[in-house]
């Protein structure tokens with residue numbers, strides 16, 4: 001019944017999670033990371049790939065011994081023609097790391113020049129050369145040319161041989177199988193000039209010269225061998241893995257590719273290790289919900305009823321997260337205001353929350369931020385529990401809450417769905433126990449595990465610079481155990497854990513999985529959502545930390561790979577995207593719905609429009625962080641981003657498209673999807689002024705006495721009047737004055753009088769936004 005996760009599956013088939021994820025994406029099955037659970041059909045599709053190859057890898061083994069060495073050469077030329085057709089398709093992978101087997105160029109004696117593209121066929125040996133080209137769209141793309149000739153030619157100059165007719169085919173197999181199975185497989189080569197190495201290693205590629213040196217052979221000899229394989233190469237030509245393997249197989253030298261692991265990539269350390277050592281760990285819970293629905297009260301209530309009262313120090317500290325005990329089991333609550341942390345962390349690729357509790361006040365029902373919270377939780381793929389709060393109020397109407405949430409796909413168990421609803425009163429403390437029980441129940445299903453014995457890894461919950469203590473960071477240990485004195489890299493900074501303080505304000509020496517602790521000892525302040533990894537010694541921590549800091553500086557503000565309408569088509573073309581995520585904001589709910597419906601109707605082959613969030617009102621920072629986390633484009637219809645949202649969008653590289661005409665929105669998105677976006681002009685907002693007072697002057701109209709708050713306002717700019725985030729008018733500037741004089745432009749920090757053509761309804765508090773149309777170059 002429990003679903004298998006990507007990394008569990010990877011473990012099962014003894015492959016890296018990364019490979020499984022890549023395989024899934026080839027199959028159009030999207031998963032977020034190695035922790036994602038796999039649906040049954042995904043598992044069976046994967047089984048189709050991996051089970052087959054693993055069974056095939058064992059099959060040919062028995063043939064090997066008698067084919068080794070003595071049977072080589074010769075035979076290829078005389079291989080019975082019939083053998084070619086029946087090569088079993090699964091056999092290619094053998095025990096090699098996946099992907100390699102398929103890339104092998106075919107070596108059949110009658111192989112046409114196009115052989116390399118026929119992938120798969122190398123491996124397997126046994127001469128069962130496929131009659132038809134392999135289907136798998138081979139990846140064999142050597143940097144140099146490809147071997148084209150068959151083994152017949154290749155081996156004609158080899159000594160020994162004389163094996164049975166099919167012997168020649170076995171060569172291939174040998175080349176492949178020797179490596180993993182037998183570390184020292186070489187029979188003596190009769191015509192040896194120099195002792196060949198037992199094994200050579202390489203990273204990525206080698207030139208002919210380098211390979212010759214490694215093998216202790218003259219480059220000319222290698223070039224000759226390549227020539228016999230149909231590859232014309234020069235001494236400096238780079239050989240790819242397959243070509244290197246072929247040559248090494250010729251010499252019967254084992255070859256191994258050393259995969260360089262980027263030590264500075266902290267994600268590498270988050271790959272699951274030996275899972276047999278894993279133990280159950282507490283769930284990490286985030287509470288979200290609409291303003292005033294009782295998040296803080298609920299968090300406080302849980303903390304007060306549950307944090308062991310006898311604990312010395314009591315609740316003295318607030319560190320952004322705390323743990324409670326329920327039934328002898330711990331639960332970790334992230335105590336971050338709103339869901340900001342939730343999204344910023346996710347935007348930075350960190351998944352810390354195992355479960356989201358969405359608080360809905362029973363007397364108020366589902367509100368915009370409730371929906372937002374639901375969408376955030378859904379996008380992060382975490383289970384949701386609904387806490388129906390304020391049940392003590394006479395006006396409480398839990399049925400209404402259930403009804404409204406059903407519309408958002410959260411159907412209570414009582415109504416046949418699978419969402420847990422817990423009625424409670426955060427104020428009175430009623431129902432808190434049930435809520436905690438439910439949390440444990442849901443997390444049991446999630447099988448949350450970690451290995452306390454490994455070096456700690458985790459995520460920064462919050463961090464700040466403290467005057468007395470320096471950099472102070474609250475960390476959530478996600479796996480392993482963090483100890484005082486551990487050398488640690490946190491985001492782009494590093495240090496040694498000097499002191500650790502628990503959520504109850506006590507000094508602790510160690511922190512196990514799911515435990516939040518505040519640490520000091522870092523040499524800089526990391527950011528919320530940064531990953532941390534403990535290293536074996538301070539030297540490695542320092543070198544990784546320093547090189548991360550350096551590369552972060554370089555990357556800073558350089559190219560962003562977020563989707564924008566401008567690069568959408570390119571990304572689609574490159575197959576990086578199959579879904580276009582959109583967030584739709586409009587001035588009124590009706591417009592939101594109309595727009596969402598029209599956007600969903602856009603039909604461009606191969607791309608799905610996926611609306612992850614909609615809402616009425618101005619574009620907020622939270623919209624931007626959701627967009628950043630989900631690589632979405634934000635569409636604003638008759639609304640504007642507020643100042644924070646604008647800043648966030650700039651920082652995160654989120655594309656916001658603002659429109660006033662529905663069909664323009666649709667057209668723009670559709671054109672972008674088709675790569676037809678007409679680019680010549682783009683609107684550029686040059687400044688904003690706030691209307692501080694208004695004067696009515698006959699014949700002139702309403703003059704808006706304004707103060708330029710951002711950029712500048714120019715006489716020839718287009719203007720937009722914005723009232724509470726909503727565009728109430730768009731048109732042209734009529735006059736722009738500084739005192740009594742006409743002004744060409746008025747800069748930030750100055751007052752001015754503005755009249756807008758054909759619009760006299762300017763009110764105090766309105767924002768006048770000035771923009772110009774600028775020609776832009778499309779990439």
Ligand SMILES: Nc1nc2c(ncn2[C@@H]2O[C@H](COP(=O)(O)OP(=O)(O)OP(=O)(O)O)[C@@H](O)[C@H]2O)c(=O)[nH]1
Pocket residue numbers: 289290291292293294295296297298389390391392393424425426427428
């Ligand atoms: N009657 C009643 N009032 C509650 C309950 N829970 C919270 N409140 C009240 O609702 C108000 C808002 O509660 P908060 O906990 O501050 O709500 P919040 O969701 O954290 O609000 P923000 O921090 O502004 O987002 C407070 O006045 C609480 O006393 C409850 O169970 N019953």
